[in-house]
Amino acid sequence: xxxxxxxxxxxxxxxxxxxxxxxxxxxxxxxxxxxxxxxxxxxxxxxxxxxxxxxxxxxxxxxxxxxxxxxxxxxxxxxxxxxxxxxxxxxxxxxxxxxxxxxxxxxxxxxxxxxxxxxxxxxxxxxxxxxxxxxxxxxxxxxxxxxxxxxxxxxxxxxxxxxxxxxxxxxxxxxxxxxxxxxxxxxxxxxxxxxxxxxxxxxxxxxxxxxxxxxxxxxxxxxxxxxxxxxxxxxxxxxxxxxxxxxxxxxx
Amino acid sequence: xxxxxxxxxxxxxxxxxxxxxxxxxxxxxxxxxxxxxxxxxxxxxxxxxxxxxxxxxxxxxxxxxxxxxxxxxxxxxxxxxxxxxxxxxxxxxxxxxxxxxxxxxxxxxxxxxxxxxxxxxxxxxxxxxxxxxxxxxxxxxxxxxxxxxxxxxxxxxxxxxxxxxxxxxxxxxxxxxxxxxxxxxxxxxxxxxxxxxxxxxxxxxxxxxxxxxxxxxxxxxxxxxxxxxxxxxxxxxxxxxxxxxxxxxxxxxxxxxxxxxxxxxxxxxxxxxxxxxxxxxxxxxxxxxxxxxxxxxxxxxxxxxxxxxxxxxxxxxxxxxxxxxxxxxxxxxxxxxxxxxxxxxxxxxxxxxxxxxxxxxxxxxxxxxxxxxxxxxxxxxxxxxxxxxxxxxxxxxxxxxxxxxxxxxxxxxxxxxxx
Numbered sequence: 001x002x003x004x005x006x007x008x009x010x011x012x013x014x015x016x017x018x019x020x021x022x023x024x025x026x027x028x029x030x031x032x033x034x035x036x037x038x039x040x041x042x043x044x045x046x047x048x049x050x051x052x053x054x055x056x057x058x059x060x061x062x063x064x065x066x067x068x069x070x071x072x073x074x075x076x077x078x079x080x081x082x083x084x085x086x087x088x089x090x091x092x093x094x095x096x097x098x099x100x101x102x103x104x105x106x107x108x109x110x111x112x113x114x115x116x117x118x119x120x121x122x123x124x125x126x127x128x129x130x131x132x133x134x135x136x137x138x139x140x141x142x143x144x145x146x147x148x149x150x151x152x153x154x155x156x157x158x159x160x161x162x163x164x165x166x167x168x169x170x171x172x173x174x175x176x177x178x179x180x181x182x183x184x185x186x187x188x189x190x191x192x193x194x195x196x197x198x199x200x201x202x203x204x205x206x207x208x209x210x211x212x213x214x215x216x217x218x219x220x221x222x223x224x225x226x227x228x229x230x231x232x233x234x235x236x237x238x239x240x241x242x243x244x245x246x247x248x249x250x251x252x
Numbered sequence: 253x254x255x256x257x258x259x260x261x262x263x264x265x266x267x268x269x270x271x272x273x274x275x276x277x278x279x280x281x282x283x284x285x286x287x288x289x290x291x292x293x294x295x296x297x298x299x300x301x302x303x304x305x306x307x308x309x310x311x312x313x314x315x316x317x318x319x320x321x322x323x324x325x326x327x328x329x330x331x332x333x334x335x336x337x338x339x340x341x342x343x344x345x346x347x348x349x350x351x352x353x354x355x356x357x358x359x360x361x362x363x364x365x366x367x368x369x370x371x372x373x374x375x376x377x378x379x380x381x382x383x384x385x386x387x388x389x390x391x392x393x394x395x396x397x398x399x400x401x402x403x404x405x406x407x408x409x410x411x412x413x414x415x416x417x418x419x420x421x422x423x424x425x426x427x428x429x430x431x432x433x434x435x436x437x438x439x440x441x442x443x444x445x446x447x448x449x450x451x452x453x454x455x456x457x458x459x460x461x462x463x464x465x466x467x468x469x470x471x472x473x474x475x476x477x478x479x480x481x482x483x484x485x486x487x488x489x490x491x492x493x494x495x496x497x498x499x500x501x502x503x504x505x506x507x508x509x510x511x512x513x514x515x516x517x518x519x520x521x522x523x524x525x526x527x528x529x530x531x532x533x534x535x536x537x538x539x540x541x542x543x544x545x546x547x548x549x550x551x552x553x554x555x556x557x558x559x560x561x562x563x564x565x566x567x568x569x570x571x572x573x574x575x576x577x578x579x580x581x582x583x584x585x586x587x588x589x590x591x592x593x594x595x596x597x598x599x600x601x602x603x604x605x606x607x608x609x610x611x612x613x614x615x616x617x618x619x620x621x622x623x624x625x626x627x628x629x630x631x632x633x634x635x636x637x638x639x640x641x642x643x644x645x646x647x648x649x650x651x652x653x654x655x656x657x658x659x660x661x662x663x664x665x666x667x668x669x670x671x
Contacts, residue, residue, distance in 0.1 A: 055437070058320075059327065062437050084436040084474060099431070101441035103471065105406040106429045108441055112363030121437045 028177070031143040031157050035135050037180040038173070041210055043073045046240045050233040054123045058224045064120055073134065077243040085120060090129065091156060091250050097126045100250045107251060115167075123196065123219040123227040127167040131172070135159060138166055146177065149184050153177040179203050179210035194220045207236040255575060259582030266555070273551045273584075273648075274591040279328070282645045284537045285637055289371055289630035290611075296631050299453050301623040304382045307516040308350070308483025309491060312340065315512045317481075324356055326435035326473050326480065332512060333479035339507050340482060345490040345500030350377045351479035353469045357421060357432035361616025368418055368460050370410075370430060370444075372469025372480075381485055384450070384463070389414065390424055397465065408468045409447030413458035417446055424449055434474040442472045453625035461670035463627060468623030477629075541644055544591075545651035552584055553655040560662060567664040576590030577656045584652030585645065592644035600637060603630040 019079060028034070048067045055060055058196050064085060070076040078090040087102040099108040110117065115127040135141070139159035147156050154174040161169040168187035185198040196219055200212030211234060218226045243249045279314055291629050303309050314328035333351045338452070341349040353372035358365045375397045378384045385393055388411065396411045407427060421426050424446050431441040444464065452458050470476055484504065490497045503512045517524075556563070562574060610627040 016399070058439070059325070059437065062497055064438065070611070084434070085438045088439070095348045099441065101431075104429045104441040105404045105443035106427065108360050108429055110360055114358075114555075116359040117358075117365070117431075119489060120439055121433055147319075 025169070026145060028143065028155055031141040032136060034143070034157055034175050034180065035141050036154050038175050038182060039134055039136070041179070041181050044070060044236045046071050046236075046238055048235045048238045048240065050229050051122070052230045052232055053122060054228045054230070055120070056224075056226050056228075057121075062121070066106040067238065069240050069244055069247060071240055076129065077244050080120070089250055090119065090126070091245065091247070092129050093245060097129060098247060098250060123222065124229070125167070125227055130167070139161060139171070145219050146173075147174060149174045152183060154183050164190070176203065176210075181210050181212050196220060205234070209236055255579050256582050259579050260586055262579070263586050269551050269554065270587055273547055274594065275283045276547035277588055277591025277644055277648050278595035278598065280540050281592045281640060283598035284640045284644075285534060285596060285599025285605055285632075286630065287537065288640065289607075289632050290557050290628065290637045290640050291530060291601070292631040292636070293607070293629050294624055295530070297453075297625050297628065298623055301625065303485075303516055305452070305454060305457060307519055309383075309486040310484035310501065310513060310515055311519060312482040312484065312504070312508060312511050312513050312573070313480065315510070318512070324433060326353075326355065326433070326475060328434060328436065329475055329478040329480055330482060331478055331597045333477060333482075336508060337479070337482050340484060340640060343503050343507065345487055345496060346376065346484055346504070347487045348485040350374060350381045350483050351466055351481075352483060353466065353473060353475060353480040355432050355469055355473045359430055361420070366452050366457050368416060368419075368430065368462065370432070370469050371461050371463045372466040372473075373463055374466050375463075377396045378463075380438065384411070387450040387452050388448050389451045392524040393448060395447040396463070404443075407443045407445050408464055410444045411448045411463040412446040413461050414449050414451050415459040416462060417449060419459060422446055425608060430472075432472060434472075435478070436474050440472055440474060440476070442468070453627075454623045455626065456623070482532050485598065524640070537640065537643070538647070541647040542651065545648045549651050549655055551587070552580060552652045553658070555583070556580065556655060556658055563659055563662050564664040564666070567662070573660045576659045577653075580656040580659065581649065581653060585649040588645040588648030591648065592641050595644065596637065596641045600632050603632045606630045607632070
């Protein structure tokens with residue numbers, strides 16, 4: 001009996017002493033797993049968000065407000081509500097982007113090079129809105145190292161595009177180790193030229209999903225320019241009418 | 253002995269050689285007269301195109317616009333456009349003032365982004381300012397200024413440059429939708445219908461620009477009541493008299509002290525380049541004449557060699573070296589005068605004929621980004637033509653002086669012994 005008690009004490013001591021060590025030494029998830037979890041948090045079955053976009057450039061700051069609806073990874077509709085662009089809409093369907101302007105009698109369809117146009121003069125291009133394939137479908141991913149970003153532990157992951165016709169052939173993403181959302185993303189051209197930096201902050205849990213409520217996008221090719229996108233209100237899993245993602249509905 | 257008469261007689265002694273010298277001077281003079289006439293024609297064409305389509309005689313715009321022009325800063329505009337334009341138009345020395353907004357943008361077609369620009373104008377005023385009606389080659393201005401049969405109020409009839417229509421792959425009457433950055437630095441788009449087609453004398457205008465009613469472009473660019481610039485046409489007196497012009501400019505500046513007011517010659521344009529080019533061409537003209545004068549030098553030298561015995565005889569008869577030099581110098585001067593006069597008459601005549609019929613530079617001007625018309629009309633400038641005439645005589649006379657100096661080295665006795 002005494003021996004059994006002794007063995008149990010030793011075992012408990014070992015567990016108590018060694019378990020944290022084992023946990024600490026546990027290797028981080030694979031790069032694929034990190035990216036898969038990141039994408040889970042980025043894609044909602046349906047959502048409705050009220051957002052504010054502040055564009056800063058050499059002429060000062062300009063603010064636009066919008067309501068964005070999304071369904072899955074491929075369908076999204078942005079409707080601008082600020083006075084300067086009230087009624088303008090951006091519709092994303094798979095690989096195509098359509099723009100609706102109340103002053104125009106025709107929809108504007110963006111394809112190819114036209115997708116590189118800036119959305120409302122911001123650092124966000126229409127290309128950034130194109131959905132379709134997931135990151136894992138498009139990129140080879142590899143884990144770099146663990147690193148702290150703004151005091152938060154992150155996993156640094158490298159993404160190398162498998163095909164040439166992607167907006168950003170190379171990306172470095174720092175993914176929050178706790179929430180699995182991108183804290184920072186650097187996007188590069190095939191030549192290695194730094195194109196854009198996206199920094200996320202104010203992570204909140206909404207309906208169980210961690211969401212970065214503020215993102216700052218800087219087009220590194222523009223001087224003195226940055227765009228801050230702030231989510232003012234977000235509903236996930238809301239009922240969204242099928243028709244709002246249709247071309248017929250867009251021009252109404 | 254009358255030396256000029258003697259020189260004149262000597263010119264006729266070897267007519268072929270004299271004709272060669274005269275021809276060389278004449279061809280050089282003709283070429284320079286034509287060169288200057290072409291240059292004058294280009295300058296005058298450039299001035300017309302710049303003041304008509306780009307700057308006016310005087311351009312008024314926001315003070316900071318030029319600094320950020322490359323960023324298309326539509327927000328740096330002229331407020332209260334119509335009241336400001338009226339105040340400017342009321343100034344003595346101002347004949348006309350028009351508001352214009354130029355908005356760059358793009359038409360998205362398939363995978364292509366076609367760049368173009370909308371020029372917002374007041375067609376009734378442009379009819380006088382730019383005489384726009386004369387450039388309409390299909391449709392009519394009336395079709396642009398009236399809503400026509402468009403049932404959709406969002407479709408604006410416009411006047412399109414003929415090359416732009418080709419670039420957009422459209423026929424007259426068809427629509428296109430243009431996306432632009434606005435003055436609020438957002439975006440907007442509007443649909444336009446090619447109701448009329450224009451053939452402007454400036455290729456870049458034909459390729460990139462369409463003209464639309466000012467109020468529609470104000471809406472497109474979100475510039476209600478504003479204009480990008482005010483173009484001012486001065487009266488003939490203000491254009492001719494520099495003092496009066498300076499006074500008019502002062503008055504315009506005091507009327508709109510917060511805006512930038514510039515006479516078109518103060519604006520960095522191709523016109524300034526042409527002014528610089530004129531100076532370069534003056535130097536080239538002198539080289540042309542010097543080149544032609546080598547023929548005169550050659551003729552004079554040959555004449556001196558051939559007439560050594562004659563020179564010796566004249567010296568033996570008591571003619572001094574200075575008088576002999578003067579005689580040969582007069583001979584060269586006579587050849588220069590005849591050649592310059594012939595070249596002047598032929599060059600001026602040719603320039604006047606070409607002024608009427610024009611020189612079609614055609615496709616060679618397509619890639620030229622200057623505001624120069626593809627058909628050039630040489631203009632004879634009296635001052636420069638007379639300068640060329642005098643210059644031709646002076647240069648041919650002066651260059652003949654050097655070979656005549658050889659006369660002083662000729663010994664009369666030795667020259668007389670020569671066979």
